[in-house]
Amino acid sequence: MFDKNEVARERGVAELKAPGAVSKTLNAAWVRPVLFLLFIVVAWDLTIRLFRIPPYQIPAPGDVLVVLWTDWPELLRQAWPTTYATICGFLLSAVFGIPVAMLIAGSKTVESYIYPLLVFSQSVPKIAIAPLFVVWFGFGIIPKVISAFLLGFFPVVVSAVQGFKSVDPDMVDLARAMQGSRFKVFCAVNLPHAMPAIFSGLKVSVTLAVVGAVVGEFVGSNSGIGYVLQRSIGTFDLPTMFAALVILALLGVVLFWIVDRIERFVIPWHVSQRDDFLFAA
Amino acid sequence: MSAATNPTGPNPSVAHLRVVSDRAAGAPGITLAGVSKTYRSRDGDVPSLRPLDFHIHAGEFFVVVGPSGCGKSTLLKMISGLLSPSTGEIFVEGEAVTKPHGNVGIVFQNSLLLPWRNILANVMLPIDMKGLPREKYLPRAKDLLKLVGLEGFEKKLPWQLSGGMQQRASICRALVHDPKIMLMDEPFGALDAMTRERMNVELMRIQRETGKTVLLITHSIPEAVFLADRVLVMTERPGSIAAIYDVPLPRPRSLDAMADPVFTELVQRIRKHFFTQSTLD
Numbered sequence: 001m002f003d004k005n006e007v008a009r010e011r012g013v014a015e016l017k018a019p020g021a022v023s024k025t026l027n028a029a030w031v032r033p034v035l036f037l038l039f040i041v042v043a044w045d046l047t048i049r050l051f052r053i054p055p056y057q058i059p060a061p062g063d064v065l066v067v068l069w070t071d072w073p074e075l076l077r078q079a080w081p082t083t084y085a086t087i088c089g090f091l092l093s094a095v096f097g098i099p100v101a102m103l104i105a106g107s108k109t110v111e112s113y114i115y116p117l118l119v120f121s122q123s124v125p126k127i128a129i130a131p132l133f134v135v136w137f138g139f140g141i142i143p144k145v146i147s148a149f150l151l152g153f154f155p156v157v158v159s160a161v162q163g164f165k166s167v168d169p170d171m172v173d174l175a176r177a178m179q180g181s182r183f184k185v186f187c188a189v190n191l192p193h194a195m196p197a198i199f200s201g202l203k204v205s206v207t208l209a210v211v212g213a214v215v216g217e218f219v220g221s222n223s224g225i226g227y228v229l230q231r232s233i234g235t236f237d238l239p240t241m242f243a244a245l246v247i248l249a250l251l252g253v254v255l256f257w258i259v260d261r262i263e264r265f266v267i268p269w270h271v272s273q274r275d276d277f278l279f280a281a
Numbered sequence: 282m283s284a285a286t287n288p289t290g291p292n293p294s295v296a297h298l299r300v301v302s303d304r305a306a307g308a309p310g311i312t313l314a315g316v317s318k319t320y321r322s323r324d325g326d327v328p329s330l331r332p333l334d335f336h337i338h339a340g341e342f343f344v345v346v347g348p349s350g351c352g353k354s355t356l357l358k359m360i361s362g363l364l365s366p367s368t369g370e371i372f373v374e375g376e377a378v379t380k381p382h383g384n385v386g387i388v389f390q391n392s393l394l395l396p397w398r399n400i401l402a403n404v405m406l407p408i409d410m411k412g413l414p415r416e417k418y419l420p421r422a423k424d425l426l427k428l429v430g431l432e433g434f435e436k437k438l439p440w441q442l443s444g445g446m447q448q449r450a451s452i453c454r455a456l457v458h459d460p461k462i463m464l465m466d467e468p469f470g471a472l473d474a475m476t477r478e479r480m481n482v483e484l485m486r487i488q489r490e491t492g493k494t495v496l497l498i499t500h501s502i503p504e505a506v507f508l509a510d511r512v513l514v515m516t517e518r519p520g521s522i523a524a525i526y527d528v529p530l531p532r533p534r535s536l537d538a539m540a541d542p543v544f545t546e547l548v549q550r551i552r553k554h555f556f557t558q559s560t561l562d
């Protein structure tokens with residue numbers, strides 16, 4: 001009476017997918033971007049040689065590598081305050097951004113008051129107001145954290161609002177009809193539903209938080225990668241400057257990767273994670 | 282053969298209301314007494330349902346057909362307590378409905394399974410929402426899954442199941458807390474024709490075995506006649522009762538019942554209601 005065929009097919013599908021997915025992720029995830037990066041570096045080197053670009057305009061990749069090799073203890077030491085400020089700013093954007101998004105998505109009134117102002121505030125260039133934080137909070141870590149927070153905040157809110165709002169109202173009705181309290185329904189339906197959107201916001205946010213921290217360091221700091229950048233520009237030390245950029249890029253990639261890992265752990269059920277899920281199951 | 286009972290007048294007097302109310306208090310099944318609904322929206326009032334009076338007996342399979350937008354889903358939401366009627370009163374199992382009462386199980390057109398819960402956990406959702414003891418209902422959830430032929434799929438995630446299987450799981454979810462009534466809003470509308478017929482047979486068996494009162498909404502007149510003890514035909518928006526037909530086909534019914542002259546004649550008769558108006562959907 002029941003579709004035994006249907007049953008068999010479902011099982012078959014689940015089993016077929018698994019082995020292919022494993023080799024695919026191993027191949028694609030690491031090898032391809034590294035290959036592409038190598039290609040870019042080679043192209044960069046060739047361009048400099050071919051067009052005889054002087055080293056005070058663009059340094060050769062070799063020179064940058066030399067700086068990275070010889071100065072890495074100093075670079076690493078300077079990377080730490082930047083990382084610290086980035087993470088603090090990022091965590092603040094998550095801690096404030098998600099509840100603000102909940103309020104905006106949950107209430108038309110709150111939305112009408114807050115959302116336009118939030119969008120408006122985004123068009124204020126952060127770099128222009130960053131000196132203000134230095135005036136208020138001095139040369140310490142706080143201006144950097146605030147600057148990182150301000151850049152990271154908006155993408156979290158926008159994505160999370162979209163996530164909370166895209167819940168199927170029928171699904172909420174269904175849970176409410178079972179006499180679920182508002183809080184229970186929110187925890188069982190709305191919040192998990194919004195998680196994928198929240199994470200995509202967090203991923204944008206974490207890379208922007210790096211930018212924010214560096215902006216903070218530009219305007220008033222005597223430590224951090226942003227400070228190294230500014231100092232090396234002042235002395236036309238382009239290899240160091242490029243080395244600092246490489247460090248920043250690495251920082252962004254590592255933080256992004258960490259958020260991505262957490263996402264896989266928190267929402268293994270999501271479409272984007274299905275290959276992994278099958279692999280794990 | 283099939284008897285059309287008279288639709289009740291559109292404006293029942295207060296006295297008439299009282300009579301129905303008195304009778305409804307304590308009566309099993311569902312009673313509507315002068316129930317109407319007008320949505321208040323910013324662009325003015327949307328009258329959706331004209332006053333309705335009817336009674337659905339306990340254990341009855343009651344099917345509603347009507348054109349799109351005539352207020353069928355509204356009716357279902359009011360019976361589940363999610364919406365309050367603009368006028369009139371609804372009684373479920375003799376109790377006046379004022380808020381979600383949990384004495385219903387709901388099945389929508391989309392199975393609305395939560396993608397992060399496995400099938401068993403999805404079926405258990407009403408238990409979580411009502412805060413009932415999980416251990417007590419877990420065996421029941423498993424029995425229900427067995428009843429619909431989903432044994433062995435407890436640990437699968439929804440996307441790993443076909444559309445028909447997902448809808449069966451959502452039927453289990455509607456029954457797990459053992460409500461007296463099952464409300465189904467175009468439950469098979471998203472399924473292909475063959476799966477749909479099979480699900481119809483399936484649903485009749487489930488209804489017979491569980492003895493639930495079923496209120497089912499559909500766009501398909503043959504489906505309505507095949508399933509129902511009685512079919513309520515609604516007019517265009519604002520919806521009111523055009524007619525209520527008894528379906529004198531014996532039970533248990535197989536798909537062969539669709540070849541019965543009683544069946545075809547009744548389908549034809551109901552279809553006539555919509556020739557004069559627009560089409561169904």
Ligand SMILES: Nc1ncnc2c1ncn2[C@@H]1O[C@H](COP(=O)(O)OP(=O)(O)O)[C@@H](O)[C@H]1O
Nearest residue numbers: 320322327329349350351352353354355356518
């Ligand atoms: N929340 C709402 N606000 C205003 N009008 C609504 C709302 N929900 C439904 N309606 C209107 O009420 C009518 C009946 O809707 P519905 O019950 O969903 O119809 P059906 O399920 O029969 O297609 C429709 O014309 C629809 O536009």
Ligand SMILES: [Mg+2]
Nearest residue numbers: 353354355466
């Ligand atoms: Mg509807």
